[in-house]
Amino acid sequence: MRIFFALALTFFVFSCQSGVQKDELTSPDITYGKLFEEVQMSRVFEDGKTFVDCVPVFGADYIMEAYEEQKTSDTFNLKNFVNAHFELPISYTSDFKSDTSASVEAHINSLWPILTRKGGEEGGTLIKLRKSYVVPGGRFREVYYWDSYFTMLGLQAAGKTESIENMVLNFAQLIQDIGHIPNGNRTYYMSRSQPPFFALMVNLLAETKNDKRVIVQFLPQLQREYQYWMAVETEESRIAQNNAKKASALAYRKAVFIGKDNILNRYYDESETPRPESYREDVLTAKASGRPLKEMYRHLRSGAESGWDYSSRWLKDGKTLETIHTTDIAPVDLNALLYYAETLLAEAYDLSEKPEFGDSFRTLAAKRKALFDTYFWNEKTGFYHDYDFVAKQKTDVLSLAGVYPLFVNIASQQQADAVAKVIQEKFLQPGGLPATLANIGQQWDAPNGWAPLQWMAIKGLRNYGHTELADEIKTRWIANNKRVYKNTGKMVEKYNVYDLSLLAGGGEYPVQDGFGWSNGVLLKLMTE
DSSP states (O other): OHHHHHHHHHHOOOOSSOOOOGGGOOOHHHHHHHHHHHHHHTTSSSSHHHHHHOEESSOHHHHHHHHHHHTTSTTOOHHHHHHHHEEOOOOTTTTOOOOTTSOHHHHHHHHHHHHEEOTTOOBTTBOOOSSOEEOOBTTBOSOBHHHHHHHHHHHHHTTOHHHHHHHHHHHHHHHHHHSSOOSBSBGGGTTOOOSOOHHHHHHHHHHHHTOTTHHHHTHHHHHHHHHHHHTOSSHHHHHHHHHHHHTTOSEETTEEEETTTEEEEOOOOSOOSOOGGGHHHHHHHHHHHTSOHHHHHHHHHHHHHTSOOSOGGGBTTSSOGGGBOGGGEEOHHHHHHHHHHHHHHHHHHHHTTOHHHHHHHHHHHHHHHHHHHHHTEETTTTEEOOEETTTTEEOSOOBGGGGHHHHTTOSOHHHHHHHHHHIIIIIOBTTBOOSBSOOSSOTTSTTEEOHHHHHHHHHHHHHTTOHHHHHHHHHHHHHHHHHHHHHHSOOOSOEESSOTTSSSOOOSSOOOSOOHHHHHHHHHHHHO
16 A cells, blocks of 8 residues: 555645635534534524524634623524524525426526536535535535536536536545545535545546546545545554554454455545434434434445445345445445546556556456456346445445446446346336335335436446446436426425325425536537
8 A cells, every 4th residue: 555655645636725724614503512412403594404504603612702601591592593693595596487388408507507616615514615606405505426427427518617616626626635625615524525436537638628637637636535535544543554454453444454455445424423404303313213323424425435325235234224234335436436536546646657656556456346246246136236244245225336347347247237137127117227126115215216327227238238228217317307407497306216206306405496416417428
């Protein structure tokens, strides 16, 4: 792992203005302590995300002093106190009215300005980004990491190259300033990231601009993010990882030790407290589990980092959230994305005329690829599964994470053929593909289908010649999206792919104007 540290010292340079200071960014649960806990546990707001997105109208010290002085008064009203000291989040789409007589393409294109935020905006927990960016919509008022790649597909289809470049620059700046791309540009998201799509974003920008040198421009940030996921950002972390391995630990932060010299990766949030935006829910789940609270909070947070929050993928009994054990699992999709990052880094170093570094990353990619057959491929099911490295066995869950190896071209033709057979026979539904085959009430399970997973499946199947199946998925997904748009005038976060008699799509949250990645994938599929 020494190569990662050496490369960081040599190449980690980014020609931007001075960025945000990480030590100045504080999560609201820390800033407001007991006040925060009381607001969230008392459900002052129905949605726990509302309070963490509020903007204080006074300094934190003043607010906390006022709270301490007033809280024991007989006339104290918590909601009135919050309303007097904080501004509620802005609803950007409250005045937007969709025109269902317009085509869905026209609707999506009319939403780009509504979903775009200007660079430089800040306040409360929002982390300032220099360039403009596109948010998902509704309660999701900030940019989200992995969502943005799929949103960019739509921006590419709409000819909005500058918007794609602005978002890539923003993410590069976050890597520079914070050391990684947070889940979203909020202080309460800083302890975790999301599926590492930055390499795919950079390559998409290079493809859009028809200029491979773009990947060289972002080489320092590609390298830095990779070091973050490998848990070797600094000499100190490299030493700590080596010490963990010598102590026979199974993992260190996001790095999972496989055999003597190999590493796979897992999702791992750096904090072990309830998520501020879902504080009450996490507290109640952790208490109900009967397990150590810090352990539960880490698993819940790490499940959120996966983007699949939540899914039977992370549940030990396959059905109960209280059995979540995310950090015990090396996910197949995460490791496929890091394989892609390794191959792109190799290409970037070759273009930089540093072939020795390019060869090093090709070696790392080859080592990771060799692990896929042993730890992720299940010959019996003919599909890729996540690997539980604590139990030392593959999980039983069939999920669309299994198409990622096809997307990044890590599968053999025989393996891809087997995956296609499972998709055809078990996953294909009238409205597209479900996230998993389990229907247990979690949103990243049946009956919900998600735009990013349709895209990964379609592209992955095409990579191995299964174009007829890919086109069928595309046709069914587009029809499902159009159906919901006709019924509601909206694009939504996720869709029920089983029951096409439902008026709207699947949804954990109220129907909202958006939705970033649904817009992006649909527009890309309809214009390719």
